[in-house]
Amino acid sequence: MDEAVRAGPPADALVRARALFAQFFRREAPTRYLGSVTGLAWALVHPIALLAVYHFVFTTVFRATGFAGSSFLAFVAVALWPWLAAQEAIQRAAVSIPGYGGLIRKVAFPHEVVVYASVAATLALHFAGYVVVLVVLRAIGEPIHLAGLLLAIPLWAVMALAVAGLSLALSALQVFVRDVEHVLMPVLMMLMYLTPILYPLSLVPETMRGVVSANPFTWLVDRLRAALLEGRLGLEAGDLVAVAVALALFAAGRWIFVRLSPHFEDFV
Amino acid sequence: MNGERTATGAGGDSSSGPPLLELAGVGKDYAKIESRGGRVALVWDLLRGRGASSAFTAVDGVSFAMRAGESLGVIGENGAGKSTLLKVVAGVIRPTRGTVSVRGRVGALLELGSGFHPEYTGSQNIDLAAALLGVTPAELAQRRESIVRFADLGPHLDDPIKHYSSGMVVRLGFAVATALAPDVLITDEVLAVGDESFQKKCMAWMENYLAGGGTLLLCSHSMYHVQKLCRHALWLRAGRVERYGPAIEVTQAYLAWHEEKSGAGKARRPEVHTGEGPDVHRVRSLALDPGEFVRIGAPLTVRGEAYSPDARAPVVLIGLVRADGTPVYGVATDMDGVAPRRIAHDRYAFSLEFPSLSLLPGKYVVRAHALDPEGVYLFDHVELPLTVTGESRELGLVRLAHRWDGEPPAESPSPAATRPDTTG
Numbered sequence: 001m002d003e004a005v006r007a008g009p010p011a012d013a014l015v016r017a018r019a020l021f022a023q024f025f026r027r028e029a030p031t032r033y034l035g036s037v038t039g040l041a042w043a044l045v046h047p048i049a050l051l052a053v054y055h056f057v058f059t060t061v062f063r064a065t066g067f068a069g070s071s072f073l074a075f076v077a078v079a080l081w082p083w084l085a086a087q088e089a090i091q092r093a094a095v096s097i098p099g100y101g102g103l104i105r106k107v108a109f110p111h112e113v114v115v116y117a118s119v120a121a122t123l124a125l126h127f128a129g130y131v132v133v134l135v136v137l138r139a140i141g142e143p144i145h146l147a148g149l150l151l152a153i154p155l156w157a158v159m160a161l162a163v164a165g166l167s168l169a170l171s172a173l174q175v176f177v178r179d180v181e182h183v184l185m186p187v188l189m190m191l192m193y194l195t196p197i198l199y200p201l202s203l204v205p206e207t208m209r210g211v212v213s214a215n216p217f218t219w220l221v222d223r224l225r226a227a228l229l230e231g232r233l234g235l236e237a238g239d240l241v242a243v244a245v246a247l248a249l250f251a252a253g254r255w256i257f258v259r260l261s262p263h264f265e266d267f268v
Numbered sequence: 269m270n271g272e273r274t275a276t277g278a279g280g281d282s283s284s285g286p287p288l289l290e291l292a293g294v295g296k297d298y299a300k301i302e303s304r305g306g307r308v309a310l311v312w313d314l315l316r317g318r319g320a321s322s323a324f325t326a327v328d329g330v331s332f333a334m335r336a337g338e339s340l341g342v343i344g345e346n347g348a349g350k351s352t353l354l355k356v357v358a359g360v361i362r363p364t365r366g367t368v369s370v371r372g373r374v375g376a377l378l379e380l381g382s383g384f385h386p387e388y389t390g391s392q393n394i395d396l397a398a399a400l401l402g403v404t405p406a407e408l409a410q411r412r413e414s415i416v417r418f419a420d421l422g423p424h425l426d427d428p429i430k431h432y433s434s435g436m437v438v439r440l441g442f443a444v445a446t447a448l449a450p451d452v453l454i455t456d457e458v459l460a461v462g463d464e465s466f467q468k469k470c471m472a473w474m475e476n477y478l479a480g481g482g483t484l485l486l487c488s489h490s491m492y493h494v495q496k497l498c499r500h501a502l503w504l505r506a507g508r509v510e511r512y513g514p515a516i517e518v519t520q521a522y523l524a525w526h527e528e529k530s531g532a533g534k535a536r537r538p539e540v541h542t543g544e545g546p547d548v549h550r551v552r553s554l555a556l557d558p559g560e561f562v563r564i565g566a567p568l569t570v571r572g573e574a575y576s577p578d579a580r581a582p583v584v585l586i587g588l589v590r591a592d593g594t595p596v597y598g599v600a601t602d603m604d605g606v607a608p609r610r611i612a613h614d615r616y617a618f619s620l621e622f623p624s625l626s627l628l629p630g631k632y633v634v635r636a637h638a639l640d641p642e643g644v645y646l647f648d649h650v651e652l653p654l655t656v657t658g659e660s661r662e663l664g665l666v667r668l669a670h671r672w673d674g675e676p677p678a679e680s681p682s683p684a685a686t687r688p689d690t691t692g
Contacts, residue, residue: 012402016402019402019403023395102383103383105381106360106362106383107360108376153665176307176311177307177308260315265355265361
């Protein structure tokens with residue numbers, strides 16, 4: 001397949017993609033949150049309500065203990081927010097392309113910008129919620145090391161890279177096979193319980209621990225807890241592996257997207 | 269944006285340098301999905317870098333080049349692949365085969381208002397459209413004024429465009445696309461929308477754009493617009509180039525083909541009806557001089573031989589009909605008091621000259637009939653196709669002698685500007 005040759009300095013394409021990203025980001029964020037009456041509050045209400053329910057179930061009903069010397073609230077909040085952010089970002093981005101069908105059919109523009117804008121809008125919003133919740137928890141006396149937020153930013157960035165890769169692949173597949181959206185929900189739900197978000201890795205039986213640790217999200221949860229609950233800000237060897245995994249996910253997702261996106265026009 | 273556009277005068281082929289736009293062997297296939305699992309199979313094929321296993325070819329083997337200042341009209345029936353071709357040029361679709369090279373900014377008006385978001389205000393949509401067109405904020409700031417002026421929305425500029433009338437959306441779309449000075453402007457039948465005053469504004473803008481050296485790729489069903497705005501035309505038929513050349517020539521060929529097609533049901537193909545048995549008068553041969561193609565105003569001679577079973581001179585009737593069967597003119601030897609020339613005891617030669625053929629360009633059929641000497645029985649006829657060529661935008665079948673009482677146009681850029689649009 002021959003590429004269409006489009007002349008002009010490459011910087012042009014980048015400038016244009018940036019302008020488009022800004023436009024699409026604005027389009028994604030307000031239509032979802034500011035457009036509704038409840039507005040921005042939704043970004044906090046859903047995770048806080050979930051946190052409250054988990055707190056009730058695990059500490060009151062199950063009387064679970066062993067949260068690495070931390071309180072359940074702080075222990076779960078630190079990991080739950082990034083997970084919900086990633087989950088929502090993937091779910092929204094996966095169905096983001098059809099919303100731009102009118103543009104895709106009539107206007108030439110880099111389609112991947114749609115996915116980046118969708119992922120960025122969701123993650124940015126939930127990161128803001130994350131900061132608010134951590135500050136509030138600290139204020140009510142939970143053992144949170146706010147300095148850990150310095151490390152949380154690059155950790156979220158690595159997550160964003162992986163989430164973008166997954167979203168690129170899923171959104172491209174969704175254009176052709178509409179079932180992707182429906183399979184995604186239960187799969188993400190199951191993955192959440194297989195990730196040490198509501199429990200520490202130490203409670204997982206030895207035989208299963210290897211499998212659970214292989215989950216890249218386990219690394220993220222682990223590093224976030226180290227930074228925010230214990231105040232450990234140093235880098236580890238495993239971080240390099242995680243960055244490599246995120247890059248690989250992004251590259252693979254983008255490869256799939258680039259292969260499929262020239263055919264969106266006929267299917268959106 | 270850049271002031272180095274060289275204006276080429278009408279008819280001047282002096283433009284040099286590489287073409288602004290060049291298509292070489294461009295083809296586009298669309299995947300055909302035949303079953304539920306077909307989509308999964310298609311994704312698998314695409315991921316492996318193969319084309320779809322089952323495809324429909326929308327456009328194939330299209331090549332052309334456009335230099336700065338040229339204008340090309342794409343014509344053809346619905347479903348001929350015009351829109352697909354324009355989308356390929358605009359970069360909306362990547363071609364399955366061949367290459368498209370564009371040097372410069374392409375402005376595409378494939379559907380006015382298609383890049384707009386209904387919840388945004390007119391003003392916000394200008395920002396969005398500019399970003400889509402690849403315009404930098406600094407450049408947009410410079411041109412915002414003229415966009416707002418052309419769109420002429422007044423206080424509605426700050427209302428969400430979902431409250432706009434379609435005419436207002438169209439005005440805004442045209443204003444944005446045109447104000448951003450594309451090197452090549454691609455439009456798909458957009459002149460057909462909007463009210464009359466807006467259409468006039470569009471036409472005036474287009475003429476001005478072309479006069480200023482702009483390059484236009486237009487897709488239209490209106491031969492009037494194509495002839496008025498474009499120097500060249502490309503006729504697409506079933507995805508392939510049927511004809512490519514000067515706009516007048518191609519549009520006339522297209523119209524002639526249409527006439528022929530609409531008349532096809534009446535069996536208007538050139539053919540020979542031989543009479544029953546050897547004992548009737550009939551036309552043995554028929555020829556056109558200079559041939560099938562004659563320029564308007566040039567001489568045409570119809571000659572041939574007729575057979576007579578009883579050695580008496582037959583009456584020969586020559587008729588001209590348009591390709592769809594509409595009779596244009598017919599004349600017989602006996603009407604003018606002549607008889608065919610005898611060349612053998614049963615063969616007669618006839619020759620009819622039109623010193624200056626006043627048929628308008630298009631496709632016609634020449635028919636010769638041999639009648640008995642009394643001119644009563646019409647036994648058979650022989651047909652030959654005739655194509656009248658030439659550049660003319662006159663309407664109808666024949667050029668009638670005429671004279672206007674008027675004065676030469678006062679430096680109007682296009683003498684056709686005041687002609688009423690009766691075509692299309």
